[in-house]
Each structure stands twice: as structure tokens, then as C-alpha cells.
Amino acid sequence: MGKKHKTTVTHLEMTAEPRLPPVPRPRGKYALMRADKPPVHFYRYLYDTIGRNHVWVNRKRLSDAALAIIIQHEEVEIYVLYCGGVPAGYFELDFRAMPRVELSFLGVMPEHIGKGLGRFLLGEAIALAWGRHPNRLIVQTCTLDHPRALPLYQRFGFSPCGQEEVELEELD
Helix, strand or coil, X not given: CCCEEEEEEEEXXXXXXXXXXXXXXXXXXXXXXXXXXXXXXXXXHHHHHHHHHHCXXXXXXXXXXXXXXXXXXXXXXXXXXXXXXXXEEEEEEECCCCCEEEEEEEEEXXXXXXXXXXXXXXXXXXXXXXXXXXXXXXXXXXXXXXXXXXHHHHHCCCEEEXXXXXXXXXXX
């Protein structure tokens, strides 16, 4: 059994497309690319590396086959930000429950934290989600995520719509 962590999960929603000021682009050479039907090992690399310090465990519990069904679904879009030719972060949009869209994951590689890439990724994710004309965009964050995550979501137009206490267990 792994270490257990108590956390407060905040559910947030956006019910209208926000009017956001332009978000600064990453410095240097960068590319934001959709990962079409990404291999499970590549997705696990992103998820594990970004989520390691934030107790991201839900996707780790899935078998490769179960994870592939989600991440390779035609209505799930995964975008990877590359800076200097290497992955710097990613986000995942789930359109399977349209007209509701879920921003399932958004994160930045540890060595890129503090460079404004989270703001950039969130701005891009919001624009792509609203480009499909949902009636609601949802996301959740918890107290184990980066301490600036919740205020960032709120600055970009998300409003809290629920909260719950949960216990997460790290996998050994």
C-alpha cells in the first residue's frame, strides 16, 4: 500500500466563452501539436512526469488497454507543447459528453514550471474547447496540484461549482 493523501477537490465550470487578453507565447522555439492516437507509453511518460509531484494516480490505475480506449478516442484531444524540441507540457480535452467539454488534464514538466507555460496552455485549451461550441467547459483541481492552479483557472473565467474531500493513494 502506498502513502495516502487527503485533498480538497474543487470542481469548476465555465458556461460562456470568455474574452481573454492574449497570453504571452513561449520564448524560443516552440510548437503546440495535437497527439493523434498517442501510444500509451508516450502518454504515460507525460502523465507520470508531470503528475509525479502532484499525486496524479487515476490514470496509473488503468491497464494499457483501458487507457488506450480513452486517449485514442476520436473525441479526446491531447495537445503537447514542445519547447526546444522536447515535451514541456500538455493538456487533454474530452468532447465525448458534448455539449459539455472537460479539460481533463493540464500540466507542465517540472523543469518548465515558472515560465508561464501553464497560462499559455490554459489559454489554448479554452480557445480549442470553445471552438467546438459547448454549453459548458469543466475542470477540476485539488490542493495537491500546483498552488497557482486554482487562481489561474479562476482568472481565466472558471467559477467553482462544487468541492469535496477525497483521499488519494500513491501507487507503489
